[in-house]
Amino acid sequence: MEGRILAANWKMNPPTKEEALKLAAEMEGLLEGLPLTKLLFPPFVYLPLLKLRGIELGAQDVFYEEKGAFTGEVSPLMLKSVGATWVIVGHSERRNVIGETDEIVRRKAEAALKAGLRVIYCVGEKLPDREAGRHLQVVEEQLSYVPVSENVVVAYEPVWAIGTGRNATPEQIEEMHAFIKAKVGLKVLYGGSVKERNARELAAVPNVDGFLVGGASLRPREFRKIGEALAE
Numbered sequence: 001m002e003g004r005i006l007a008a009n010w011k012m013n014p015p016t017k018e019e020a021l022k023l024a025a026e027m028e029g030l031l032e033g034l035p036l037t038k039l040l041f042p043p044f045v046y047l048p049l050l051k052l053r054g055i056e057l058g059a060q061d062v063f064y065e066e067k068g069a070f071t072g073e074v075s076p077l078m079l080k081s082v083g084a085t086w087v088i089v090g091h092s093e094r095r096n097v098i099g100e101t102d103e104i105v106r107r108k109a110e111a112a113l114k115a116g117l118r119v120i121y122c123v124g125e126k127l128p129d130r131e132a133g134r135h136l137q138v139v140e141e142q143l144s145y146v147p148v149s150e151n152v153v154v155a156y157e158p159v160w161a162i163g164t165g166r167n168a169t170p171e172q173i174e175e176m177h178a179f180i181k182a183k184v185g186l187k188v189l190y191g192g193s194v195k196e197r198n199a200r201e202l203a204a205v206p207n208v209d210g211f212l213v214g215g216a217s218l219r220p221r222e223f224r225k226i227g228e229a230l231a232e
């Protein structure tokens with residue numbers, strides 16, 4: 001892995017394959033030359049269509065079984081066979097919208113590692129936990145499920161900062177990243193409303209090994225600026 005990590009999570013966007021190809025080509029051109037490990041997590045269906053110079057591909061989720069009667073699910077080997085080298089597990093939208101538990105997330109991470117994929121393992125507290133001062137406790141519990149491997153990177157994504165335009169403060173990030181590093185000793189990305197306007201300030205926080213970016217990764221010029229801040 002070269003340098004810090006810049007990861008784009010497109011979530012369930014864009015709406016068509018034509019738009020996905022166009023967006024990916026723009027991103028490929030704009031990110032060229034940045035001394036970072038660059039990752040793109042498009043929706044599953046676009047994975048086999050994309051082959052990008054200098055950008056590794058990953059899936060936004062994966063199932064924990066290898067094959068069989070699991071309608072609608074996608075296995076680690078299937079992802080590998082269409083070009084993915086990474087997966088995200090435990091994104092808060094999967095934990096909170098789909099209802100995934102820590103145990104399910106752990107199983108997914110282990111299955112992905114077994115297949116030779118690298119993993120971004122997401123953790124993060126909800127707003128009431130932060131307000132009650134329970135954020136370290138909540139994340140500590142989530143971390144107890146993380147398989148410690150050189151192929152795992154943790155993403156700290158406070159749920160109240162994702163897609164809200166409200167990022168965690170440098171102090172909050174510094175505290176949590178130091179805590180995570182002390183517990184599991186892995187690289188830690190920050191995610192939660194990283195934008196062009198805050199990238200420089202957040203990239204300067206100690207123990208930030210990169211960013212996981214949602215909304216702004218759909219705007220290639222802004223995404224390039226975020227990459228520049230990380231590469232400085």
Ligand code: PEP
Binds near residue numbers: 191
């Ligand atoms: C994400 O989806 O992981 C994320 C951090 O989203 P956003 O950048 O839009 O807050």
